[in-house]
Amino acid sequence: SDIPERDSSALQGAKDIKSAIGILADSGSFVELKAGVAPELVTGFASFDTLVAGVVATERGASLTPRAARKSASFISYCDNYGIPVITLVDSVGADRALSSESSHLAAELARLAGAYSASSNVKITLVLGKAYGAAFTLLGSRSVGGDLVFALPDAEISAMSPEAAVQFMYSDEIIGSGDPVAKRKELTEKWKSECASAISAANSGLIDGIIGYGEARAKLISALYMLWDKAQGDVVRRHTKLPF
DSSP states (O other): OOOTTOOOGGGGGOOSHHHHHHHHSSTTOOEEEOTTSOTTEEEEEEEETTEEEEEEEEOTTEEEOHHHHHHHHHHHHHHHHTTOOEEEEEEEEEEOOSHHHHTTTHHHHHHHHHHHHHHOOSOEEEEEEEEEETHHHHHSSOGGGTOSEEEEOTTOEEESSOHHHHHHHHHHHHHHHSSOHHHHHHHHHHHHHHHTSBHHHHHHTTSSSEEOOTTTHHHHHHHHHHHHHHHHOSOOOOOSOOOOO
8 A cells, every 4th residue: 555656754763774664665565684693784675666675774873794794795696696676775884893893804794795796687776874984885785886776865974984084084284283173173074074975975976876855765766676677577587506694
C-alpha cells in the first residue's frame, strides 16, 4: 500500500540508520542480514516501490572499521552475483584510526571493499545522508569506484578529510600566529565546511550527480532504480564466486 511519491521529510530527524532506511524503503520491507557483525554498518534487503535492492548503510556518524569493510564487500559481491541493485547510504567520518583497526589489516579490508564495488556490474546508487569524509566517501559507492548515480542531501558534508584535520593541515601557521587560535580554528573550519566540503562544492566538482531534498529522497531513489533497471534485467543466475559472509 506504500506509494513511491511518499514524502520522506522525516529523514531529517532520523537518529539512527535503520530509521532512515525505514523512511526511504517501502513500509516494513527492510530485512537486515548479519546484524551481530560490525553493527556500525548495516546490510540487508528492502523493496522500493516493489523493486528489491540490497542496502549498505553506515550507522549515523560511524567510522569505517575493518569488519564493516569486509561485511559490506561480501554483501556487495553477493548482490552482484545475482544482479541485485545496491543502494548505499553514507554518513561516516571515514576510516577508523584506532590502533585495534590498524592491527586488524584495515588497509587490506578497505582495498577489498574498493575491489568489490569496482568489480561489480550491478546497479549501484549512493545517497550521502550526512558526513562523507575520506575513505568513507571514496570507497562507499562513489563515482570513482563505479557508482552509477550518486546523490547528496542539502546539508551533506563531503571532503577528502575531516574539516578539522584539513584546516589543521592547511592553515596551522595561520592558526598559531593568530591572537586567538581556538577562535581562528573554528572560523576556518566553518569556512572549509561551507566552501570545500558542502554538497554544492561536491556537485560543482562532479563528485555527485545531484543534490536532493529530504522530502523527495525516496521518490528520487525509486526513480533512479527504474531508470537503471535495464542494467539489472536478465535471468537470475549465479555469475561468479563470491566472498564468504
